[in-house]
Amino acid sequence: MKKLLNIPTVSIPDAKARVERFRRQLTGSMPKSNIPRAILIPIADILQIIDKYQYVDEEGVTRNELRGVRAYFAVKQGDQDLPDDVTALIVPVDLKGNDIVKDSSIGLGEIDETEIYDFTTPCPSECDVDSPLYVI
DSSP states (O other), X not given: OOOOOOSOOOOHHHXXXXXXXXXXXXXXXXXGGGSXXXXXXXXXXXXXXXXXXXXXXXXXXXXXXXXXXXXXXXXXXXXXXXXXXXXXXXXXXXXXXXXXXXXXTSTTOOTTOBSOBOOOEETTTTOXXXXXXXXX
């Protein structure tokens, strides 16, 4: 038997209503085709971030220094002929709730040496058009 998760869920009708409300609020501020639908966040990438901040303490207990990750919505400037893609920049969050944007153990703080990850893929590239949350 699968373990039950002790985290809040949302019913399909409520989730669909929230998505529709989001899309309605953005209608008029941008072309309908540019309104973001969803963003795929690959689990393998999230697991790599978790692993980086995981350690075994002196008693042999596995611990993690993260509270979670935070997703900052961003627009990636693309080809001039295509609409810009809305993505999410993923940042690890420490146990106090602070963003970890720079790993002080890496180098001298060059621009490439941050903890700001860009591995999300926006819909429509990665959409489930059969999902009840894929509202028009």
